[in-house]
């Protein structure tokens with residue numbers, strides 16, 4: 669007897685979405701191929717907008733920690749492409765018409781509770797290099813082009829309003845240059 673303990677009642681645990689088609693035979697008859705998402709009852713619907721408060725709460729939750737651990741959200745993601753050499757750019761978008769339209773959505777698109785917002789610093793900092801302070805490339809993170817652009821906008825806004833700090837090179841001024849002799 670096991671009692672399933674829900675870690676956070678409001679938030680369901682995100683599961684890596686895969687749309688593998690199956691041709692399982694049931695009672696001997698060949699069933700039409702069904703997507704794994706429909707078989708597992710995972711929703712690919714992305715029409716609802718998740719509020720920032722929920723995302724902030726999620727990033728601190730046990731469900732999040734169980735899914736990602738201490739690593740950034742893009743670490744367990746693996747790009748899926750034809751051939752040995754990956755295409756130069758990642759896909760344009762993972763969500764079309766309010767639904768996930770790919771079998772391997774990017775780290776942000778696959779988890780709907782990760783909201784790119786200038787106040788969501790816990791998420792944004794995962795996409796900034798600790799060595800250089802630059803935004804990590806989509807080649808490394810695997811983000812789709814749409815989410816990468818949203819990330820750039822969110823980080824720019826965060827730096828503007830000061831939720832993310834950054835270093836500027838120290839400059840020594842010679843004030844004599846600014847005065848008339």
Ligand SMILES: [Zn+2]
Nearest residue numbers: 762774777812
């Ligand atoms: Zn995406």
